[in-house]
Amino acid sequence: MTRFVTPDGLPAFLAFLSQQGNRVLVPVEKPAAKRSIVFEPWREGMPFTLEKATVPAKEAVLPQSETLVRYKKSRDPENPSRISMQLDDKPEAEATVVFATRPCDARGYAILDRPYLKGPFADPYYKARREALTVISLTCNSGCNTCFCHWVGGGPTSPEGSDILMTEIEGGYVLQGITPKGEELLAASTLEDGADRFSKVEEVRKAAWASLVPAPNIKEAPEKLAAMFTDVEFWQDQTDRCLSCGACTYFCPTCYCFNITDEGEGLSEKGGRRLRSWDNCMSSLFTREASGHNPRTIKAFRMRNRVSHKYSTYPENWGSFSCSGCGRCISNCPVCLDIRAIVLAALEAKQPKAE
Ligand code: SF4
């Protein structure tokens, strides 16, 4: 199923998506001191952009903070020492379309899907949101100096994680159904047929690939990083200037660490709730145990964990890197640390030293 829409026709297409009962998240430019582009719910007449967002739409499946369980306590009037508890743990999931995300961020959903859906237990909260999500990606016609999707199994036209792949050609956008959900949505729309424009799409996509600087071979990164695990000097060299601010994790479409906290009124009858909120493995508090012991005592160990998870342990478990090459951890790091340089340094390192 292939459809075509002109730039002027995009608001009507967004209105159609909205009329189908979806919250439609679109990239919106925020004129802050440092220009940012974030996803926000679309409303009639609202300006939006098709530029790559500076913040990925990860919140569509993993909100910064969400309620997992609400609880309410009540005392038995006949026997006040007896307390019963009512729990409400029903996942909340609103039908959502993420519009004009990029292929790296769509691959981010596929990377999150594996631990959240494909392990021994599916996470019901993530599952409900993921099933309610439709992803419409805009292929990239060229990369930027921090993009490296093609190093890690993706690319500027990768369909992985997308339901519909949209490509800009002269005069408008061709939308290609990738999944049955995407096909159905396009079939229900009133957009004109785009099949006769598909040869142009192929030309544009080919040019996008041709514009990329060739990727180094990082296939051996999982084994090499595992071998470098005990070389503390290597990790200290790579991490010296890190500020432990956590920007790299909060901007990442594939980071999924969280913390669980309870809010409530103790044993009173007001009840409370259990929250899941994003956490940051670059923080020294992330692994601090209740006893005060912290297995990751220095920031070099935290960086080692972050990079090794993405390029060694996740691939060992799931057969793919858990980095989509979006480059946001590079462009948002205040001290310009570059995850690519760390992976390449590990690959080039000669003899790992013992811890
Ligand atoms: S963004 Fe940079 S400085 Fe901040 S924690 Fe990540 S690597 Fe360290």
Ligand code: SF4
């Ligand atoms: S590790 Fe960096 S480049 Fe990779 S997906 Fe996360 S933010 Fe993007």
